Amino acid sequence: MTNKTSANEVVTIRFSGDSGDGMQLTGNQFSDNTAIFGNDLNTLPDFPAEIRAPAGSLFGVSSFQLQFGSREIFTAGDDLDVLVSMNPAALKVHLKDLKENGLLVINTDNFTPKNLRLAKYEDNPLENNDLEKSYRVIKVGMTKLVNTALDELDLTSKEKARSTNMFALGLLYWLYERNMQTTIDFLSKKFKKKPLIVEGNVKALKTGYYYGETIEAIKTTYHIDKANYEKGKYRNIMGNQATALGLLAASKINDIELFYGGYPITPASEILHYLSNYKSFGVKTFQAEDEIAGITSAIGAAFAGKLGITASSGPGIALKGEAIGLAIITELPLVIINIQRGGPSTGLPTKTEQADLAQAMYGRNGECPCVVLATSSPSDCFEMAYESCRIALEHMIPVILLSDGYIANGSEPWKFPEIKNINKFKMNFTNSNDDFSPYSHNKDTLARQWAIPGVKGLEHRIGGLEKANKTGNVSYDPENHHNMVLQRQKKVDIIENFIPKAEVYGESSGKLLVLGWGGTFGSIRSAVHKAVDKNLSVSHLHLKYINPFPKNLGDILVKYDKILVPELNLGQLLGLIRAKYLIDAKGFNKVQGKPFSSSEILNEIENYLKD
Amino acid sequence: MSDTTKLTKKDFSSDQDVRWCPGCGDYAILSQVQKVFPDLGIPRENIVIVSGIGCSSRFPYYMNTYGFHSIHGRAPAVASGVKLSNPNLSVWVVTGDGDAMSIGGNHFIHVMRRNIDMNILLFNNRIYGLTKGQYSPTSEIGKVTKSTPLGSLDYPFNPTALAFGSSGTFIARTIDKELKHMGAIIAEANNHIGTSFIEIYQNCNIYNDEAFSNLTDKEIKSDNVLILEEGMPMIFGKEKDKGIILEGSKFKVIDFNKQFSIDDALIHNPRDRNLGLILSEMTYDEDLPVPIGVLYKEDKPTYDIMMKKQIDIAKSKGITDLQSIIEGPNSWEVK
Numbered sequence: 001m002t003n004k005t006s007a008n009e010v011v012t013i014r015f016s017g018d019s020g021d022g023m024q025l026t027g028n029q030f031s032d033n034t035a036i037f038g039n040d041l042n043t044l045p046d047f048p049a050e051i052r053a054p055a056g057s058l059f060g061v062s063s064f065q066l067q068f069g070s071r072e073i074f075t076a077g078d079d080l081d082v083l084v085s086m087n088p089a090a091l092k093v094h095l096k097d098l099k100e101n102g103l104l105v106i107n108t109d110n111f112t113p114k115n116l117r118l119a120k121y122e123d124n125p126l127e128n129n130d131l132e133k134s135y136r137v138i139k140v141g142m143t144k145l146v147n148t149a150l151d152e153l154d155l156t157s158k159e160k161a162r163s164t165n166m167f168a169l170g171l172l173y174w175l176y177e178r179n180m181q182t183t184i185d186f187l188s189k190k191f192k193k194k195p196l197i198v199e200g201n202v203k204a205l206k207t208g209y210y211y212g213e214t215i216e217a218i219k220t221t222y223h224i225d226k227a228n229y230e231k232g233k234y235r236n237i238m239g240n241q242a243t244a245l246g247l248l249a250a251s252k253i254n255d256i257e258l259f260y261g262g263y264p265i266t267p268a269s270e271i272l273h274y275l276s277n278y279k280s281f282g283v284k285t286f287q288a289e290d291e292i293a294g295i296t297s298a299i300g301a302a303f304a305g306k307l308g309i310t311a312s313s314g315p316g317i318a319l320k321g322e323a324i325g326l327a328i329i330t331e332l333p334l335v336i337i338n339i340q341r342g343g344p345s346t347g348l349p350t351k352t353e354q355a356d357l358a359q360a361m362y363g364r365n366g367e368c369p370c371v372v373l374a375t376s377s378p379s380d381c382f383e384m385a386y387e388s389c390r391i392a393l394e395h396m397i398p399v400i401l402l403s404d405g406y407i408a409n410g411s412e413p414w415k416f417p418e419i420k421n422i423n424k425f426k427m428n429f430t431n432s433n434d435d436f437s438p439y440s441h442n443k444d445t446l447a448r449q450w451a452i453p454g455v456k457g458l459e460h461r462i463g464g465l466e467k468a469n470k471t472g473n474v475s476y477d478p479e480n481h482h483n484m485v486l487q488r489q490k491k492v493d494i495i496e497n498f499i500p501k502a503e504v505y506g507e508s509s510g511k512l513l514v515l516g517w518g519g520t521f522g523s524i525r526s527a528v529h530k531a532v533d534k535n536l537s538v539s540h541l542h543l544k545y546i547n548p549f550p551k552n553l554g555d556i557l558v559k560y561d562k563i564l565v566p567e568l569n570l571g572q573l574l575g576l577i578r579a580k581y582l583i584d585a586k587g588f589n590k591v592q593g594k595p596f597s598s599s600e601i602l603n604e605i606e607n608y609l610k611d
Numbered sequence: 612m613s614d615t616t617k618l619t620k621k622d623f624s625s626d627q628d629v630r631w632c633p634g635c636g637d638y639a640i641l642s643q644v645q646k647v648f649p650d651l652g653i654p655r656e657n658i659v660i661v662s663g664i665g666c667s668s669r670f671p672y673y674m675n676t677y678g679f680h681s682i683h684g685r686a687p688a689v690a691s692g693v694k695l696s697n698p699n700l701s702v703w704v705v706t707g708d709g710d711a712m713s714i715g716g717n718h719f720i721h722v723m724r725r726n727i728d729m730n731i732l733l734f735n736n737r738i739y740g741l742t743k744g745q746y747s748p749t750s751e752i753g754k755v756t757k758s759t760p761l762g763s764l765d766y767p768f769n770p771t772a773l774a775f776g777s778s779g780t781f782i783a784r785t786i787d788k789e790l791k792h793m794g795a796i797i798a799e800a801n802n803h804i805g806t807s808f809i810e811i812y813q814n815c816n817i818y819n820d821e822a823f824s825n826l827t828d829k830e831i832k833s834d835n836v837l838i839l840e841e842g843m844p845m846i847f848g849k850e851k852d853k854g855i856i857l858e859g860s861k862f863k864v865i866d867f868n869k870q871f872s873i874d875d876a877l878i879h880n881p882r883d884r885n886l887g888l889i890l891s892e893m894t895y896d897e898d899l900p901v902p903i904g905v906l907y908k909e910d911k912p913t914y915d916i917m918m919k920k921q922i923d924i925a926k927s928k929g930i931t932d933l934q935s936i937i938e939g940p941n942s943w944e945v946k
Contacts (some may be wrong), residue, residue, distance in 0.1 A: 032941060035941075035943075036941055036943050038943070038945070182941065229945040230945065231945055231946060232944070232945060233938065233942050233943070233944050233945075234942060234943055234944070234945060235938060235939045235941060235942040235943075236941065237939070245936065245937055248933065248936070249933060249937070252933045253933070257696065259692060259695065259696050261688075261692060278936070279921060279922050279925035279926075279929065280925040280926050280928070280929025280930055280931050281926075281931060281933070282922055282926065283922075284695055284696070284918065284922065286691070286692070286695060288688065288691075288721075289688075289717050289718065289720075289721035290717055292685060292688065292718075293685070293688035293691070293717070293718055293721070296681065296682070296685040296688040296689045296692065297688050297689065297691050297692035297695070298692060299681070299689055299692060300661070300679070300688070300689035300690060300691060300692025300693040300694075300696065301692040301693070301695070301696040302692075303659075303677075303679055303689070303692075303693060304659075304692070304693045304696035304697045304700070305696070305697070306696045308692065322682055323682060323685065326681060326682050330679075416937050416938060416942070417937070418934070419933050419934050419937065452697075453656065453657065453658075453659045453677040453693070453697065453700050454656055454657055454697060454699065454700065455656055456654070456655075456656040457656070458656070459655060459656055459675055459676050459677050459678075460677065460678075461625070461671050461672050461674075461677075461678035461679070461680065462678070462679055462680070463662075463671070463672075463678075463679060463680025463681065464664075464680060464681065464682055465680065473627060474627075474672065
């Protein structure tokens, strides 16, 4: 059937089109299908902040990129092997990323004079053969083909045109020898009440698939072998989804009700959406009037003995600052999740960045230390969300979990756990009024007892004024204040005894350690792989615990001649590392609203080693 | 429940020294709350008092119940979290005019709108006390204070009218010096299922002394205060010789010594929303007395009960197997 099949090891594809063209859905469908097929993968959605930017405009272009393959995949890929462009604007924005001789799939029907003008093309790029000089091009009039295929269906022409993305998806499925069934199932479920829409979309999908099979123009199909996975059960998962599942697991496994107070904000809203679908587990979600009410209602829930959680992005976290301080001085458990986006101020709502680490560490009045954790990939969100709840509840302390837009919206296969193998928390509830005092502390964890309203005999008052140690009464005593400040710091510091030690990937000593945190995991790991392949002495350490740092971090750092810290900010982890360990680490920084490519990091590794 | 009958006023006093200025109206309110609480029949451990920031917000420290002195303006949001987490608790918010009407205005209107079952006591002294005497959002226009030496330019908020605008379901007013009246209103608020709002006029004898003297001085108060009672005519005056009638869409004072009689006076129906709206607007009208009592009340499903119902239904119908949720619909196995 196929002329030639090449077992490429990895492939990077980008779907691009107008923000109304359904590119995110197309990309997600291809990703889910790819995961089920058995490839490893990593995705990068990229869309404008405007829900419906003017059709055809350059800033209205939406794209979805994924890299998949038969070996371990850490990033969404750098240069593209395949670019699907549904309109001139998408072609204009993305063509520069397509490799020479890469495959370019174009929907020619959208190359109208108006769209060309909006994309600022003076001449129609399809009318000469320039594209063919650099790329392998498939030009298809997708919209018309779909319209013809759906001729007999009682759908409006607008509804028919909306299925065009399914044509593109079908064509890609054929190119990569995929089974269309996952998408057919998805469509049948999504449009359960509109069978005609299901029929139209499925027909468009199949039309694209058979088009690929039929036309002479396609000379090569692409067969990618399954990745070599560890044994076990897998699913494909997005970051915010995994975060919500981690929180749900913490609630269910430890039998503590989850209360989520939050206010909608990009790119954190999905956590609220997912959790509000788990009401059957007793999850309570409260869409508050603002960010402050989001967190303060969660603090109220924590006072009442529940697992209080709030999530937001940088601007919202800024508003929550005073309330985080309240949770710290009242020593209540609380999980605060920051899905970081480009800042400052409103910044780049749909783009990724790592510039809120300093905010998490220091963004409050007074000496106000908070536990800070960071998740490193979509599937890692599950474990880190669970860990955040564990530390909050076991230590009676607020925990900030940093994620970012790239992790939140990206997806990857996840070898999910058996819940019976997940450890339970040791919580601090008390019912006994023998020697109860609200601010007496456990000698190991420094957690205070959790006496909740409804428990007879333990009535007490807490609040934001400085507390006398043990009694919790308001105290303005200078010595007491000094001691309480020290105690709150110590309460964070000793958590280093309750978290895993840092583990280095690669040689345990050598010329260079690349030290990262958060969403740069994939780009760094991939770059380090390539560097090691080039016989360079490079190792990778990725921090998931930032305040406190793992106990052994200092011992690890001194074993390398050089430390490189790549971050999507101007050096926030770098500052912490240099200050704490007095080490001459070097930063590698980029703030463009997008992730590092692994080749950028590899270049930096090579240059730094030459210095 | 049997032990609760034994509780006394003393059981509700904490061991902390009360630190308000001598002569502050807050003392009277604290004392009255401590006196009324034993009669409410609520186990002490089920009572939670949440406050914000300001003089009034020190209140929880002096009550031997569960208490949370939170941050400026946020008490209704903290209290919402407490109540939604455990609907069995009796939740009380103590706040002031700056706390509730200024920095916390947003939370105030939204808790009223949601009708979460709690009681909000707003101590309105029309001044910022804890920060030493700036005008507040309920101060009269032209108020000369440290921050407004030439007089304030802000038109004041009317808390009861704002409560109406926020779809409040129990809107009442009382005065720090009217102890019995205050006690009765507090008890009635407690009985109301939904957000109960009580504005308590409270004298700040340091920064805004005698702000309410026309309503509290024995000689003149009867002529200036209209005590609202359900099913009773709206009458006032030392000799009970004045009443309220509706003329067009406005209230007007009538004199029984002239052509009117007590039978002409309006009968107070706290369930009449239109009447309540006009009552709430009386506050700043110099030709009319100031109404105290329950201006309006309404039975309406509460957010907390609706939330519980939704969850109960979801629990009985939805998926409760965590492993299946984690696994999702499209898992695969690598062997």
